[in-house]
Amino acid sequence: MEKVDIRDDRTGPSIAEADVYRRLSNPLDTDHLAINYAEIEPDGQLGLDYHRHRDQEEVFVVTGGTVTFETEDGDVAVRAGEAIRFAPDEFQLARNVDDERATVLALGAPRGSREIQYQRACPTCGKETLQDLELNRETGVFEGICTACGDIAVEVEPS
Template sequence: MKTIDLDGLDPQSNPMNSESVTDPLDATDFAMNYYVLDPGEEFTGGLHAHLDQEEAFVILEGEATFEVQESPTADSETVTVGEEEMIRFPPGEYQQGRNESDEQVRALALGAPQESTDIRVAAPCRACGDSEYLEFVMTEEGAMMECPECGKSFEA
């Protein structure tokens, strides 16, 4: 058994406003991140889908707004999730969460299975324009987005 104190974490020291609690908890089957978002900040860098992972967010404090799409070009739906509420996204559903309120948001994000390697970003290819999405890939140079149609890579 492992315990950690969320108040002892500093998620705002990370550019994504999160701190992984997966390793401190010795979790092996799911991933967990702790977020603290000031007004106007986002959980991640854009509308995305994990094709190989379901994701759930628990709002501990404040109110988060999520944009949800079934596909990269589908119409968006906006869902507001309040304090002590949860939202779950199945694999393949595009989502992006942010703090549109005037108060700070504290939240936990849980993903299972732990590793997600098939991530898509809802953005057309800037080079060829033939793809509705870009694939998120990790390279030796860092995080990149790659067009599945023309193979062109872009910095994430």
């Protein structure tokens, strides 16, 4: 058994873009389940951009406020006390479009998803493309590699 206080700052390197982002998997010693807690200010988002995990199922439990998920079927508002599930390969982006802070518990299985694709504009192609997220182990920077032209479309340093 492991117990943690989600108010403790247990953040590690992240590209989550949330105002508060706490990784709970390590302190809870989970083997197969990723667990993260996030607080999203108004006009903020959880996640770098519109994306999908090719190899991970995700569940988001909204514990405060409302989180609006951009999906392939349109926007879906999830309020406190509600949850939403995304299967592998389903695109989504969590945003707080309301006036109050939103809090969410994010669960993903299997833990350690590495096959993430973003859908965004590529500066080389000049159009919206799929981009594979890869960690450059030499620089420690995440790179979005355009699947259409193979160029680095974006570089993101973990915070």
